[in-house]
Amino acid sequence: MVSGPTSSIRKDEGGMTAVIEFLSAFTLFLMILTAFLSLAQLEMGSNDTSVDRLDRSAAQGMDRLTSDGGWYVPVFEDGTYDYQNSTSQWHQKSLEELNSGVVMAGLIDGYSIDFDRVSALHNVTESSLLAGLGLSESFSLHLSIKITESDDSQRDGIVLFSGGTERGTASASSTAFKELQTGSEKVLIILEVHNGGRSTNNLIITEISPRSVSGAPEWIEMYNPNDFAIDLRGWSLSHISPNLNSNLLLTEGVVSGLSTIIMTGDPSSQDVGLADHVIDLGGEGFLGVGQLNLIDDGGGVVILSYTQLSEFQPFEVMRVEWGGDTGFFLTPSQSLEYLPPIFPPTQIDWQISSTPNPGIVNLV
Structure with a gap:
């Protein structure tokens, strides 16, 4: 009797044929799928x-x-x-x-x-x-x-x-x-x-006194509205007037978040109010004291700028101007005060204050 072994061989050959056909069909499917994905430029998952x-x-x-x-x-x-x-x-x-x-x-x-x-x-x-x-x-x-x-x-x-x-x-x-x-x-x-992205670490000039009372220093009040502290490196101040131009690049210093800063010509005689930080710009030759006027009383512009590490040109953050066509003519002991909330402010967002309050900021 030889029918048993012959039947077994035929079954094995049939199974092998089925496996080969399945693998061939699966391989063809993968080739078609790969071609389709390549043609459609589809990505399975993030390749970025x-x-x-x-x-x-x-x-x-x-x-x-x-x-x-x-x-x-x-x-x-x-x-x-x-x-x-x-x-x-x-x-x-x-x-x-x-x-x-x-x-x-x-x-x-x-x-x-x-x-x-x-x-x-x-x-x-x-x-x-x-x-x-x-x-x-x-x-x-x-x-x-x-x-x-x-x-x-x-x-x-x-x-x-x-x-x-x-x-x-x-x-x-x-x-x-x-x-x-x-x-x-x-x-x-x-x-x-x-x-990347552009840092939003703005500083705001909130008040400036270019014409202080006799013997008192010139001063600029600023506010840091950011929750993060700000490194002052890269910040700069410029003063332009008919009689005097000056520029100052800050190279050191850090101010805390939500803090008030007084920059003055003489810290020892400056009324600082509730300021969190007092910075001496008298020694830098930018702000004067007494008879030394380094910011023009009659009229001028002070510009606050910032230069990011990845950039070469300073970006103007804000400016304040008095005298000339502005209508702001200051007498001794008066200051120029920023009126929020417009930022950066225009000329109409400033007012003359006869009762300066250095170190006390009102941004409401």
Whole structure:
């Protein structure tokens, strides 16, 4: 009897044929699919490495902000790190210390967000936070922290911090967010990481006194409306008048977020009011004191400009003008005061004040 083995061989040959036909058909299908995708220029998933990098950076930045309390490491003048004096209590360091060292601004104390650390973010510049989070210096960021739920109706919806580069100025962006429970409150943290973008670190000239009373210094009052601190490097002041022109490029200094600054010809005799920062421009030869008039009493223009690191030409942020056709003719002890909210202001957004209040800003 030979029928049994012959039948088995035929079955094996039939199965092998079916497998070969299936593989051939599947291979043909893959070839057609590949050709179709190539023709239609379709992508299965993101092949844009720059977008992937932004996504990873946003996730990494959020993780570092919310994983612990952060740290601060001082830096010696030669650029080496002073690890011996490093601390996790970065929020207790001064504005000057934070911006002369390296800070990783963690916001967590235990398992809850620390509002003292959130408040201390006003002493950190955007670039310092970016570096501390380990993100590329070619990136920029925007950070927002808001109470979304609270038993206290007066705190419900409060924005604790909102600052940095706006998304619309960048070519690409990625966002990470996290909501944390802190006691009876919920706090939402949103971190946007951008590919470049123009920094929005504006300073505002709020009042200027080119014609102070006899013996008193000339002064300029400014306000930092940003939540982040601002590095003054790259900022410049120009004075143009029929009798005198002068320019000053600021090369050092940091001002905290939401702070008032008085720039004066003589800090020792200057009425600073409630100013957070006092900067001496008398030694720089830009502002005078007493009989030394370095800003023209009769008329002139003061221009505030900023030059980004990636640019060569300064960008005019705002200007203030008096005398000439402006109608603003100041007598001794009068000042010129900015009237918000239009920014940058036009000539009609200024007024003469007979009761100058250096260091007291009203932007309502």
